[in-house]
Each structure stands twice: as structure tokens, then as C-alpha cells.
Amino acid sequence: MNKNFRYIGKRIERDDSLDKARGKALYLDDIEKNNMLHGKIYMSNKPHAFVSINKESALKVEGVTHVFTYEDVPKNLYCSHQWFPGADVVEDENILQKKARFVGDRIALILGESKEAVNKGIKALEVSYDELEPVIGIDEAKKDRSIINGDTNLAFSKILSCGDADSAFNECDYIIEDEGSTPKVHHSAIENHGCLSEMDEFNNIVVYAPCQVVFQVRHIIAKALDYPYSKIRVKKITIGGSFGGKGMPILETVCAFASLKTGRPVKITMNRSETIMGSRSRNSTRIKIKTGFNKDGKIIARKIDAEVDGGGHFTNAAAVTMAMGKKAFRLYKIKNQVFNGKSYYTNTVPGGACRGYGSPQIHAISEINIDNCAKKINMDPVKFRLINAVDPGDKDPIGAPELGNARIKDCLIQGAEAFNWVERKKHIKRKNTSRYSYGIGVAAGTHGNGYKGAFPDFTNVNISILPNNRIWIKIGIHDLGCGTVLTMQQIAAEVFKISTKNIDVPQGDTFISPYDSAGTQASRVTFVCGGAVKKASEVIVNKMLENYTKLFGCSLEDIIYEDGYIWTKNNDKISYGDLADLVESKLESNLEVSVKYNSPGNPAVYAASFVEVKVDNYSGLVEVEDILAVHDLGQAINKTLVEGQIEGGAQMSIGMALSEEIEYRKDGTVKTDNFSKYHIINSPSMPQVKSLLIEDGEPGGPFGAKSVGEITAVTPGPAVINAINDALSCNICDHPATPERIIKAVLNK
Amino acid sequence: MNKSIFTAPKSLDELKTALSKKTHNTYIVAGGTDLAVGMNKNKIYDFSLIDITKIKELKKIEYKDDLIEIGSCVRMVDLEDNEIINKYVPSLSKAASCIGSTQIRNLATIGGNIANAAQCADTVAVLFAFDAEVEIINSIGEIRKELVYDVIQGIGQTTLKDDEVIIKVIVKGQEANEYSSFSKIGARKTVTISKINACIKLALNDNKITDSRVYIGSIGVKAVRSLLIENALNNKVFNEELKEKILELGSKQVLDSIPKRKSKDYKKIAVKGILDDIFCDIEKRRNLDE
Amino acid sequence: MEIKATINGDEIVKNINPNKRLVDFLRDDMNLKSVKEGCSEGECGACTVLLDKKAVTSCTLFAGQIDGCEITTVEGLEKTGELELIMKSFSKNGAIQCGFCTPGMIMSAKALFYKNSNPSKDEIIKAIEGNLCRCTGYNKIVKSIEEVRDGIEHE
Known part of the structure; x- marks a missing residue:
């Protein structure tokens, strides 16, 4: 593969960072509109109850203008997870609920002339609850004593399988079973949730949303309000982090309703506690894995039973269960495997996308189990993984798209070498003292590149070359902080041979962006949207060259174009912009193309992490002393951005392994309702992350690139847990491995 | 209607006057790290404050x-x-x-x-x-x-x-032959609320402990004095062997103080960590003095 | 109540609601939107500003308490040219992703430099222990601050 790139892989700086540093970038809460009303959601204090509300006392508060409840809103049920009308879901949400299904559920909206008035209104509102028995946790849900929706708490179940696992277990030399749990994780974007909307002069509802899928927000609002798609303008604005958390509309329907009803701009914001309790979370799970293998280390059969806590509304109950199951078939060659996934309604915060979408959960347990299999036959865990890992070009055993250029073996081999795995494994115990135990661990993982094979995965791009020598790319992308805009700029720059500084890529706006089928989620943007930008750039460059031949009477082969200029031996350099000008003046045309691009596939990405930990035998606190993260990402579009993803993904994954959990009390209230109790990894607890990139090119991806953002949050955590289990010779499978759990494991040894 | 009054006395005399006008709705504020957070959380807007941080x-x-x-x-x-x-x-x-x-x-x-x-x-x-x-x-x-x-x-x-x-x-203040140290353990290394903490103060004469004070926090409504540990320390030689013994007594102290609390299972081990920290710190300071 | 304070170099005399939190006063009354609110309890550091050259979380103070004090935000650093080096270092090193924590992070770094012009890596890490970032894993932020310490200039 030609690697003499001008822009691809380069450490180019992003356009937006200086304004962010200067405090000039406007986030949702920084925007004020004339005549704007402030809004606050009254969230249920009870996990499972019919609510009745007396508005009077709140309306008496000076400055409170409106109080809305279930009685006031349209009764069109929707599912906030549904990003296009064809996605099969259960619609069980209202703009405001009559029956609260979790502490934090939306039951009223208070509007007022100031934040203070609204807060006083919230405090004054009289709410009475007709309480039902709360269902907290999967075990409680399974009893079906108290039902949250329909006639059972079982929201979804599905079996995926290949071969015949049940009979294959009989042929195995060994069988190892493990059971573990993963927590509800708060996305912890430092910006909380918020939304602003207003009516424009044409009676369009304009919604300013820090979101991931403008067309999803439009669809859900259209559905909830029964308002035409064409009159809903959703603009993605600068976002203070999302990680999946701002994927589903939480406030957008309420906000749009309020503007429609009052005719005024309305801004609704949530604080941290409200965001933790009332938005979405990573689904918690309980997973049982049974693996059968032979004495040579070859896995023969595997059975996975996964139970998912879906929370109070259906949302992603089906999607996340399926996502988990599918990943189980794409990392190791396992001829006989069955995945049995079930998700349940509970009276807790609903599940939503969260970086990795099921992959962090399934790998958390499966990678511990793999280590235990290796241990059983005294085989090095890297070697055990290598024996079973998939190869490039392998097919998916359950019929999903092919794995593509799957380089997990390279990740493991090169990673082990760079980490000095074999030597360290031999000597690690020498570091032990009476106070501290040391261990090393490895974990592998896989993730996808979009929706191809499951849902429509296409996008539209419109590109023009403008007379001021700027390239204008319209595509429905959303920069969530990852550098999506720059990624598109670099891909286009490579094709155009022009600096990224000349390329403008505005973000998603349903009145400007051409339709995109699936938004900025599912690790699809670099692979699918980047592929689309590359394709469309090629089309328009060809158009530019053809027009040049018409204007200058030369052949295509004579044309040289570089750095934004185009010329031939006989003609002076003119800029692309000058050419655009000439095309309009002389040819009565313009340099503009629209291209629809369908994803060419859904290859897998792979990663392996190698970790050393130091465990305090007394406090149970774990320090990650060293971490190497290896990623098979095809081709880095921008190395700085890629490292940023890897380092940030490690922070999230280590947090899930060690300290992060939204904890519920039996009464359904949330214990960990702020950062003083919900502990994400802070600077002193964060290791320096070393990253190693395997850049072997993915044939379907733009310049060989595939995804990296989500897979980064998959393997560090299980590698940490495997290292802890190595250090303490125990088998911790429940997440997070808090100091209490670690001490308990040591005592129970 | 309560009127919000903000007073920032500059002297003890002014403080006295401010206190004499204090109502049930007046709060004393210094750093504000708890009060400002609490007022916001509880959506309280109408209150009076006496800011004592301007008193030199x-x-x-x-x-x-x-x-x-x-x-x-x-x-x-x-x-x-x-x-x-x-x-x-x-x-x-x-x-x-x-x-x-x-x-x-x-x-x-x-x-x-x-x-x-x-x-x-x-x-x-x-x-x-x-x-x-x-x-x-x-x-x-x-x-x-x-x-x-x-x-x-x-x-x-x-x-x-x-x-x-x-x-x-x-x-x-401690005398030249006295040593003291503090340690705590929370949910993470830093910026964390203590799950358990302790302070030990020792008087050493020729390596022998002649007096000691030991308080352990978060195993009672307020920090608990551990006579158990003090008695074991007094008149003993400050060394590794003594440390090991004290760590064990730390566990015993936790179990004595919170026999029924669920957190005892963790704290009985964690206490060893903070006692170990304290011993090591005192040892380090002692070596510096010598 | 009327307060007299120096905000980003300007001496102001202003009638304010002293019961407001400092973060609300700075954002709503002074239009200093660099001051972000992330947790409202002093845990995330997004609202960090300098109070007499020391980093403080502006959600844990009442506005009335700044009477007679000096407050600095990144808007103030930009005015004096002190933002230049650090903002470029952050940008160049990829220390800014979503950017929501960035102004607070920069103020903590600045406070550190006021106290210690040659901090070690550990001191840098400690100076930002109260500034949470979910995007970067801190590595690139620490590196950026180290480069400012070392006087490395970026274009």
C-alpha cells in the first residue's frame, strides 16, 4: 500500500481547540436567546409509581411561567433509541411520564424567567406518588413479581449459535466456567445534558442539541409531537463530551414541545446528579461463560449466558444484547458456540450507548475466562490467545459481515514483544513485598465498523469548491470531541491535495446536511463517513480536472494539481477557487457534487492490552504501573487524535475495572449521585499509556483506515483484572474490583 | 419575607456585632466548600451570610x-x-x-x-x-x-x-523527641473522602516509646482513641516487630469499635495499611533527625 | 450588596447578589463563559478560576466573598498574553478534545506556575488532580504543561 501520504497519518492540529482553550467555543449552556425561558425537569423521586401533580404551588412562585405534566403533552409513544423509523423497538416513552419507572424519570417540566425561579418552582411542586414495588437489579426483575411494562420484565431474548456447543463439550479435555458482573457506568462527559429550542419565522422548530445523530433527534421529535420532519431543524452544537450518553434524546422532545407550546426559546439543563440519575448509562450485566478446550489449548466449544439490566424503558434492550453476542463470535475461532442473551426491565436508569456498546461488558468476563483456561493447562495466556485468534479474511461463523484484515495476532505478537511479556511474566513476583503484590495481565478484544449487516448504513455527501478557494463538505457528522471534523478534513485534503485549513466541514444540521442513515455512533464515522468523503472528493476532483480540460484545451494527463493549485506545463497556476470561478463564468456550471455512499462492509477492529499492576494488600487499592495498548486500526488518519482516543479509552476502561459504578439502594435511589461518590480515574491514578499501532490497511476503508474510538475502551480493563488476579492468585470476576472486593478476594483465598 | 444580608466583619468586634444580629436564617461561611454546595443543592436562595474570611x-x-x-x-x-x-x-x-x-x-x-x-x-x-x-x-x-x-x-x-x-x-507542638503522622484510605489515591484514617503521636526516648496517642477516624461517630494500641506501644522499642503487632491490634480495634457494621470486613484490613504508612513515615522522619 | 473586586485586571465596583455562587456570577453577570460547571460540588474542576492567584472551584464560593479580591479566568490570561504559550501547547499536543474541561485545566496549570515555575511531573499531576477529564486520559495534558514549563514554543 502506498504510504507516501501528504495529510493522512499526520499530526495536524484541530481547528477548534484554540477557541475551546480561550473559552470562546459556545457550548449549550453558554448560549442565550432573547426572551428565553429557562426550564428544568422535575424528576421522579420514586423508582416505580404513578404520579399525580398539583401545579398550583409551583405556579405561585414568582417568575415561574408554566408547569407541564403528562396531562399536557401529546400521548405519542416513542423509543429514544430508534434512530430511523425502520429500527424494530418497543415504544414506551412519553415526553413526560404518567408512571415513573426509575428515580430520575421525567414527570414534569417547569418553565420560568430565570434559573432561580425555575429551581424554586421545582422545590415548590407538589407531587404525590402511588407507589408500586420497585424492581432493582436483574434478580429481582426475573421474579416477575412487580411488572414494569407489558406482562413480563423480560424485555428481549435471543440465541445466537454456530456448530453444536452442547455435544462438543463432551469432546473437550477441559471445561472452565466463570461468572461475573459488570456495572452501570455513567458516561461522565464533563458537560451535563442540555437542550435549547426556539420557533423560527417560518414556524419551524429549531433545536440546538449537543447530540450524536441529528436525524434521530428529528425523527423522535417528529414522532413525539406529530410534527413534520421538514419543519424540525436540529443543529448539532459544540458538545462537552458524549461517549454515547448524548446519543438518545432525553431533553430534546421536552424542549421542542415547550417551544412549540409557548412560542418562546426554551433552554433546559441538567446538573450532574440529574445527569447521572436521569439520562442513560452503560447497561450492567451478569455473564456466565463455559469454555471447553483441549490440552493443546484449542477451544472446542463455548457457551455464554448473558443477562442485561435494561433499566426503566426499553431503549437499547435488544440492541446492546445483540451487540454483545455478536462480538463473541469474532475474536477467537470457536466452531461450536452458543450465546444466550436476555435483557430485563428494572426500575433503574435506562441503558444507552456507551463507548464500546456491549464490547466492554462481554470482553470483561470472557477475557478473564480465557486467562483461566490458559492457567488450567499452564499455558502462557498470550500463547493461548494466539492459538485461538482469528485470521485475516475469516468469515463470521453466524453470518455477519466478514472480519476483513483482522490483525489480532499481530496485536498480540508485537504487543508481547514491546511489553517484554515473557521476561516480565517470569520475574514479576520478585517485586512483591509484604505490603504490595505485583502482577501482569493481557486481554484482547474486538469491535465493529458501523451497522452494515444489521441496519442500513449509508450516507450522503455534498462537496463544492468555492470561488474563494475553499472546499465545502456537507455531511451529517458530529464531532464529539474525538476530532471527527479533522478526520474528514484530512481524508479530503489527501484527495484534493490541499491543506486541511482550506476545507470546511460543518457539523450535522438537518436543514443543511444531506441525509445520513445512522449518525455518529457504532464506530462508523471514519470507515463509512470517511469513505464517503474520500469517494465524493475523488468525484469532484475528477469533475474539476474535466472542467479544466474544457477550459484550457489540454488532456487529463497534462494536468498537475497540488497545494490548492492546478496547472499544466503551458498554463500558469491557478487556484482551485479561480477554476471554480471560471467554470461558472465560462461553462455556466459549478464545481459541486452529491454522492450517496453505501458502506462496503463491516470489518472488525482488534486490540490487545498489556498491563502491570501493583496491589496494596492492605488497602486493596490498585495502581496501574504500566500499560501498553495495541490497536489494529488499519491506518491512522491522525496519530495525535488516535493516541487521544487510546489514552481516553484506557481511562474509561480502567475506571470500569476499578472504581466506577452507579450504585442503587434497595429503594431505588442512587447512592453514587455525584463525582464525590462516583469515582472516575483522576490524574494521579492514571498511568502513562503506551500505544502501538498495527497499520496494515483495511481494504474497504478510506486510505485503509478503520475505527478506533470505541475499541480503545474494551481491553485495558480486562487486562487490569487479569493482572490483579495474577498478583493475588485469585479470580475476581465482579466489576468494579473495588478495594472492598479485592480485600474480600484475598481473605477468601 | 426574609431579607438576605451579607456581612463580612473585618475584626472580632465586628464579628461580635454580626453574631448579635444573626437569625435562624443566617449562616457562617468560611471556605464555603460545604455551604455553597449545600445551598445550591437544596435550592435555597433566601438566606443571610456572615463571611468570616475577611478577619485578618x-x-x-x-x-x-x-x-x-x-x-x-x-x-x-x-x-x-x-x-x-x-x-x-x-x-x-x-x-x-x-x-x-x-x-x-x-x-x-x-x-x-x-x-x-x-x-x-x-x-x-x-x-x-x-x-x-x-x-x-x-x-x-x-x-x-x-x-x-x-x-x-x-x-x-x-x-x-x-x-x-x-x-x-x-x-x-510536638517536642524534639516526639513524632506524629497521619494517613488515610479512600476510594482512590487522591481527592477522596476517607473510608478510614488515623493519627499517631509518639514520644521516643532512646528508641523506646514513652508516651503515645492513637486516634482512628471513621470507625465511630467521631475519631476513636485506641487505648488498645496505645497500651501496646507504651514502653516498647520502636521497631518492625512492634509494627507487625500494632497492625494486628489495628484490626482488633476496628472489630471492637464497629462489630456490627458491614464495612468492618474491609476496614479491619485497611487499617493495617494506614498504620503501616504511619510507622514508615515516623521511621523516615526519625532517620532524618539522626 | 456592592462589591469592589479586580476581575481579569479590571477593577469593578458592582452591585451584586452576594448569595449567588461565584460560578453563576462570573457566567451570568460578567459573561465569562470560559467558566464551566460540571458537578456543582467542587469535584470536577471545570469551574476553576484564580482567586488571588490560587486555583479555586467557583461553584464552592459565594460571590459576596470575592469583595476585595482578584479573580482571573482564561479571558483574563488572554488579555495579558499569558494564555498564548499554554493554549498553543495544549492544542499542539492534542490535549483538547471536547474542550469542556480545558479552561479549568489551564487555570490549575497557571496557578501551579505562579507557585512554582519549575514543577516536576508529579507536581503537575497533583496540580490537576481536581480537574476531571473524560476524553484525554490526562497524558497529553500533563505533557502540554511540561512543555510550557520547559519553555517549548509552538507555532
Whole structure:
């Protein structure tokens, strides 16, 4: 593969960072509109109850203008997870609920002339609850004593399988079973949730949303309000982090309703506690894995039973269960495997996308189990993984798209070498003292590149070359902080041979962006949207060259174009912009193309992490002393951005392994309702992350690139847990491995 | 209708006057790290404040007649950096340095740490071990002294009356042959609320412990004095062997203090960690002295 | 109540609601939107500003308490030219992703440099212990601050 790139892989700086540093970038809460009303959601204090509300006392508060409840809103049920009308879901949400299904559920909206008035209104509102028995946790849900929706708490179940696992277990030399749990994780974007909307002069509802899928927000609002798609303008604005958390509309329907009803701009914001309790979370799970293998280390059969806590509304109950199951078939060659996934309604915060979408959960347990299999036959865990890992070009055993250029073996081999795995494994115990135990661990993982094979995965791009020598790319992308805009700029720059500084890529706006089928989620943007930008750039460059031949009477082969200029031996350099000008003046045309691009596939990405930990035998606190993260990402579009993803993904994954959990009390209230109790990894607890990139090119991806953002949050955590289990010779499978759990494991040894 | 009044007295005399006008709706604010957060959380807007941070003498640390006087508005960062505290009450510097984040230590005050009477308050275990006293002023300008140990009655409960404010903490600094240290354990390495903390103060004569004070926090409504450990320390030679014994007694102390609490299973082990830290720190300081 | 304070170099005399939190006063009354609110309890550091050159969380103070004090935000650093080096270092090193924590992070770094012009890596890490970032894993932020310490200039 030609690697003499001008822009691809380069450490180019992003356009937006200086304004962010200067405090000039406007986030949702920084925007004020004339005549704007402030809004606050009254969230249920009870996990499972019919609510009745007396508005009077709140309306008496000076400055409170409106109080809305279930009685006031349209009764069109929707599912906030549904990003296009064809996605099969259960619609069980209202703009405001009559029956609260979790502490934090939306039951009223208070509007007022100031934040203070609204807060006083919230405090004054009289709410009475007709309480039902709360269902907290999967075990409680399974009893079906108290039902949250329909006639059972079982929201979804599905079996995926290949071969015949049940009979294959009989042929195995060994069988190892493990059971573990993963927590509800708060996305912890430092910006909380918020939304602003207003009516424009044409009676369009304009919604300013820090979101991931403008067309999803439009669809859900259209559905909830029964308002035409064409009159809903959703603009993605600068976002203070999302990680999946701002994927589903939480406030957008309420906000749009309020503007429609009052005719005024309305801004609704949530604080941290409200965001933790009332938005979405990573689904918690309980997973049982049974693996059968032979004495040579070859896995023969595997059975996975996964139970998912879906929370109070259906949302992603089906999607996340399926996502988990599918990943189980794409990392190791396992001829006989069955995945049995079930998700349940509970009276807790609903599940939503969260970086990795099921992959962090399934790998958390499966990678511990793999280590235990290796241990059983005294085989090095890297070697055990290598024996079973998939190869490039392998097919998916359950019929999903092919794995593509799957380089997990390279990740493991090169990673082990760079980490000095074999030597360290031999000597690690020498570091032990009476106070501290040391261990090393490895974990592998896989993730996808979009929706191809499951849902429509296409996008539209419109590109023009403008007379001021700027390239204008319209595509429905959303920069969530990852550098999506720059990624598109670099891909286009490579094709155009022009600096990224000349390329403008505005973000998603349903009145400007051409339709995109699936938004900025599912690790699809670099692979699918980047592929689309590359394709469309090629089309328009060809158009530019053809027009040049018409204007200058030369052949295509004579044309040289570089750095934004185009010329031939006989003609002076003119800029692309000058050419655009000439095309309009002389040819009565313009340099503009629209291209629809369908994803060419859904290859897998792979990663392996190698970790050393130091465990305090007394406090149970774990320090990650060293971490190497290896990623098979095809081709880095921008190395700085890629490292940023890897380092940030490690922070999230280590947090899930060690300290992060939204904890519920039996009464359904949330214990960990702020950062003083919900502990994400802070600077002193964060290791320096070393990253190693395997850049072997993915044939379907733009310049060989595939995804990296989500897979980064998959393997560090299980590698940490495997290292802890190595250090303490125990088998911790429940997440997070808090100091209490670690001490308990040591005592129970 | 309650009118919000904000008063920032500049002297004790002005403070006295402010206290005399105090209503049930008036709050004393120093660092603000708990009050401002609490008011916002509880959506309270109509209240009056007496800001005591503008009183210069409450921000001083002075060595007077063998005693160290610490103004109640002295912030954690001051305790951390101050040479007098570093020298004479090093465990207080250590405790202050472990509280919250840099930003919080730049605001939070020693008076606030006492008056809030949190179960896990880090400076409090040290102040107990040093038999520290506080000076309290009231609305008619009377000043009374009370042991910090007695001021704190329970979680969030103190002997402070409505018109009273802590103005000073008085500590007798450690002698040349005395050592003290503090350690805590929370949910992560830093910026964390203590799950358990402790302070030990020792007098050493020729490597023999002649006197000791041991307080362990978060195993009772306020830090608990461990006579069990003190008795085991007194008249013993300070060495590794003694440390091992003390760690075991730490576990026993936890079980004695919170026999029924679920957290005992963890704390009985974790306590060994903080006692180990404290021993190592004292050992290090001793080696530096020699 | 009327307060007199120096905000980003300007001396102001202003009638304010002293019961407001400092973060609300700075954002709503002074239009200093660099000051972000992330947790409202002093845990995330997004609202960090300098109070007499020391980093404090502006959600844990009442506005009335700044009477007679000096407050600095990144808007103030930009005015004096002090933002230049650090902002470029952050940008160049990829220390800014979503950017929501960035102004607070920069103020903590600045406070550190006021106290110590040659901090070690550990001191840098400690100075930002109260500034949470979910995007970067801190590595690139620490590196950026180290480069400012070392006087490395970026274009």
C-alpha cells in the first residue's frame, strides 16, 4: 500500500481547540436567546409509581411561567433509541411520564424567567406518588413479581449459535466456567445534558442539541409531537463530551414541545446528579461463560449466558444484547458456540450507548475466562490467545459481515514483544513485598465498523469548491470531541491535495446536511463517513480536472494539481477557487457534487492490552504501573487524535475495572449521585499509556483506515483484572474490583 | 419575607456585632466548600451570610508561649505549606495535604473542618491526638475554650451554639523527641473522602516509646482513641516487630469499635495499611533527625 | 450588596447578589463563559478560576466573598498574553478534545506556575488532580504543561 501520504497519518492540529482553550467555543449552556425561558425537569423521586401533580404551588412562585405534566403533552409513544423509523423497538416513552419507572424519570417540566425561579418552582411542586414495588437489579426483575411494562420484565431474548456447543463439550479435555458482573457506568462527559429550542419565522422548530445523530433527534421529535420532519431543524452544537450518553434524546422532545407550546426559546439543563440519575448509562450485566478446550489449548466449544439490566424503558434492550453476542463470535475461532442473551426491565436508569456498546461488558468476563483456561493447562495466556485468534479474511461463523484484515495476532505478537511479556511474566513476583503484590495481565478484544449487516448504513455527501478557494463538505457528522471534523478534513485534503485549513466541514444540521442513515455512533464515522468523503472528493476532483480540460484545451494527463493549485506545463497556476470561478463564468456550471455512499462492509477492529499492576494488600487499592495498548486500526488518519482516543479509552476502561459504578439502594435511589461518590480515574491514578499501532490497511476503508474510538475502551480493563488476579492468585470476576472486593478476594483465598 | 444580608466583619468586634444580629436564617461561611454546595443543592436562595474570611487575625498561624495558635480561617493549603505546622505538627500538614483537591485545599479551612464535624474529617483525628483546643467567640464577645474532642459530639453535631463561632485552634507542638503522622484510605489515591484514617503521636526516648496517642477516624461517630494500641506501644522499642503487632491490634480495634457494621470486613484490613504508612513515615522522619 | 473586586485586571465596583455562587456570577453577570460547571460540588474542576492567584472551584464560593479580591479566568490570561504559550501547547499536543474541561485545566496549570515555575511531573499531576477529564486520559495534558514549563514554543 502506498504510504507516501501528504495529510493522512499526520499530526495536524484541530481547528477548534484554540477557541475551546480561550473559552470562546459556545457550548449549550453558554448560549442565550432573547426572551428565553429557562426550564428544568422535575424528576421522579420514586423508582416505580404513578404520579399525580398539583401545579398550583409551583405556579405561585414568582417568575415561574408554566408547569407541564403528562396531562399536557401529546400521548405519542416513542423509543429514544430508534434512530430511523425502520429500527424494530418497543415504544414506551412519553415526553413526560404518567408512571415513573426509575428515580430520575421525567414527570414534569417547569418553565420560568430565570434559573432561580425555575429551581424554586421545582422545590415548590407538589407531587404525590402511588407507589408500586420497585424492581432493582436483574434478580429481582426475573421474579416477575412487580411488572414494569407489558406482562413480563423480560424485555428481549435471543440465541445466537454456530456448530453444536452442547455435544462438543463432551469432546473437550477441559471445561472452565466463570461468572461475573459488570456495572452501570455513567458516561461522565464533563458537560451535563442540555437542550435549547426556539420557533423560527417560518414556524419551524429549531433545536440546538449537543447530540450524536441529528436525524434521530428529528425523527423522535417528529414522532413525539406529530410534527413534520421538514419543519424540525436540529443543529448539532459544540458538545462537552458524549461517549454515547448524548446519543438518545432525553431533553430534546421536552424542549421542542415547550417551544412549540409557548412560542418562546426554551433552554433546559441538567446538573450532574440529574445527569447521572436521569439520562442513560452503560447497561450492567451478569455473564456466565463455559469454555471447553483441549490440552493443546484449542477451544472446542463455548457457551455464554448473558443477562442485561435494561433499566426503566426499553431503549437499547435488544440492541446492546445483540451487540454483545455478536462480538463473541469474532475474536477467537470457536466452531461450536452458543450465546444466550436476555435483557430485563428494572426500575433503574435506562441503558444507552456507551463507548464500546456491549464490547466492554462481554470482553470483561470472557477475557478473564480465557486467562483461566490458559492457567488450567499452564499455558502462557498470550500463547493461548494466539492459538485461538482469528485470521485475516475469516468469515463470521453466524453470518455477519466478514472480519476483513483482522490483525489480532499481530496485536498480540508485537504487543508481547514491546511489553517484554515473557521476561516480565517470569520475574514479576520478585517485586512483591509484604505490603504490595505485583502482577501482569493481557486481554484482547474486538469491535465493529458501523451497522452494515444489521441496519442500513449509508450516507450522503455534498462537496463544492468555492470561488474563494475553499472546499465545502456537507455531511451529517458530529464531532464529539474525538476530532471527527479533522478526520474528514484530512481524508479530503489527501484527495484534493490541499491543506486541511482550506476545507470546511460543518457539523450535522438537518436543514443543511444531506441525509445520513445512522449518525455518529457504532464506530462508523471514519470507515463509512470517511469513505464517503474520500469517494465524493475523488468525484469532484475528477469533475474539476474535466472542467479544466474544457477550459484550457489540454488532456487529463497534462494536468498537475497540488497545494490548492492546478496547472499544466503551458498554463500558469491557478487556484482551485479561480477554476471554480471560471467554470461558472465560462461553462455556466459549478464545481459541486452529491454522492450517496453505501458502506462496503463491516470489518472488525482488534486490540490487545498489556498491563502491570501493583496491589496494596492492605488497602486493596490498585495502581496501574504500566500499560501498553495495541490497536489494529488499519491506518491512522491522525496519530495525535488516535493516541487521544487510546489514552481516553484506557481511562474509561480502567475506571470500569476499578472504581466506577452507579450504585442503587434497595429503594431505588442512587447512592453514587455525584463525582464525590462516583469515582472516575483522576490524574494521579492514571498511568502513562503506551500505544502501538498495527497499520496494515483495511481494504474497504478510506486510505485503509478503520475505527478506533470505541475499541480503545474494551481491553485495558480486562487486562487490569487479569493482572490483579495474577498478583493475588485469585479470580475476581465482579466489576468494579473495588478495594472492598479485592480485600474480600484475598481473605477468601 | 426574609431579607438576605451579607456581612463580612473585618475584626472580632465586628464579628461580635454580626453574631448579635444573626437569625435562624443566617449562616457562617468560611471556605464555603460545604455551604455553597449545600445551598445550591437544596435550592435555597433566601438566606443571610456572615463571611468570616475577611478577619485578618483568623488567618494567622503563630507560635506563642510554647503553643501554636491557628486562626480558624487558616486554609488547608496554609497548613500544608506553613513551616511552623510542618515542624511542630507535621501530621496536621499531612492531613491537610490529603484533603480534597488543590482547589478545595485553597478554600477549605480548619475551622470549617471542625465545625462540620464529619465522621471522616481528616484534620480532626490529628487535633484529637494533640489534645487541641478551640477558642470560640459569641455574640457578646465572650471567648470560651474547649477541647476539639469535646466540641465534636457526633456526625454533624457540635457544642457550638447559634451565636458562636470558632476563631482559633490551639495546639501544643510536638517536642524534639516526639513524632506524629497521619494517613488515610479512600476510594482512590487522591481527592477522596476517607473510608478510614488515623493519627499517631509518639514520644521516643532512646528508641523506646514513652508516651503515645492513637486516634482512628471513621470507625465511630467521631475519631476513636485506641487505648488498645496505645497500651501496646507504651514502653516498647520502636521497631518492625512492634509494627507487625500494632497492625494486628489495628484490626482488633476496628472489630471492637464497629462489630456490627458491614464495612468492618474491609476496614479491619485497611487499617493495617494506614498504620503501616504511619510507622514508615515516623521511621523516615526519625532517620532524618539522626 | 456592592462589591469592589479586580476581575481579569479590571477593577469593578458592582452591585451584586452576594448569595449567588461565584460560578453563576462570573457566567451570568460578567459573561465569562470560559467558566464551566460540571458537578456543582467542587469535584470536577471545570469551574476553576484564580482567586488571588490560587486555583479555586467557583461553584464552592459565594460571590459576596470575592469583595476585595482578584479573580482571573482564561479571558483574563488572554488579555495579558499569558494564555498564548499554554493554549498553543495544549492544542499542539492534542490535549483538547471536547474542550469542556480545558479552561479549568489551564487555570490549575497557571496557578501551579505562579507557585512554582519549575514543577516536576508529579507536581503537575497533583496540580490537576481536581480537574476531571473524560476524553484525554490526562497524558497529553500533563505533557502540554511540561512543555510550557520547559519553555517549548509552538507555532
